[in-house]
Amino acid sequence: MKKSLGAKTLIVPTPVWCVGSYDTKGTPNVMTIAWGGICCSKPACVTISLREATYSYSNIMERQAYTLSVPSEQFVQAADFFGLVSGRRVDKFKETGLTPVHSELVDAPYVGEFPMILECKVIHQYKIGLHTQFVGEIVDTKIDESMLDGDGGPDIEKIRPLVFSPGVQHYHGIGKCIGKAFKVGKKSE
């Protein structure tokens, strides 16, 4: 028996990604989001949704660029802090001691200590309602060499990203491998 919960954004899983941007003075800012996802394979694009009221929204509108830094479990406290306060009043990099690294490819900084980062140029922005979607073309993906698997790709079990549950607002880690995509379902054919 299914229970109706109403017109709410309660789906799981949602990501925990930290959006890097510069303000007009060039001060690096970073903000945590869960509203986003990959939205195109060619060109490789990722979308993030921000409220107009946020400092990051103004920054990204101005510079038309952002980064995504993927926090691992060990950085949960900093990642949560990045979502708690505004860059208007706090230098979040300074406060946490994390390092803003200037991207050489786009006009935005990323979190040097986080294991995986994406550098994005804004190619579209769509106002949906309270949130505006920025579509960023992924110019590069960078990853700590220690986080690669045997085939040279990102190893999620090493990266240990966070998953956000809307509603209860918990962060969870990643569990065990359940199967290989485009393979495990062949048994059903």
Place this chain on the structure above:
Amino acid sequence: MKKSLGAKTLIVPTPVWCVGSYDTKGTPNVMTIAWGGICCSKPACVTISLREATYSYSNIMERQAYTLSVPSEQFVQAADFFGLVSGRRVDKFKETGLTPVHSELVDAPYVGEFPMILECKVIHQYKIGLHTQFVGEIVDTKIDESMLDGDGGPDIEKIRPLVFSPGVQHYHGIGKCIGKAFKVGKKSE
């Protein structure tokens, strides 16, 4: 030391959601995606990206509605199968024995056995490149009563959704709770 992997869609985590739609004859279809995410809080909206070549793309263009059904770990085989074959040649519900339930709110079916579902009306579509983004307004979220937590919200540890890793293409489960959002980061203030 970070290694550059190029302009690729390798970020983690990404979701595993099954998109329900009807074709012109009213046959229910379902397709698994990882390219999507929540994109607005008010109105509550979720976006999914589909290639024009897919059967689901044509269905959703026609009916302007879709559902998202969240598979739990136990349904990994069916969820993967839904992404392996086209609804043009296979009735995926019939093949897996899962039940297409007609939504009373939108013109699309959902997977009755999956623990959590969203019913969505398309309010925007944006062609990005290979993929087109559909923005769906969430009309209702429904969940199996056994999947609720003590506060009446979705319990991710009961739902046990899948997480997809692009690149290596593995499905992972959800791990342990790492902390409460908007709380654990207050220690950094």
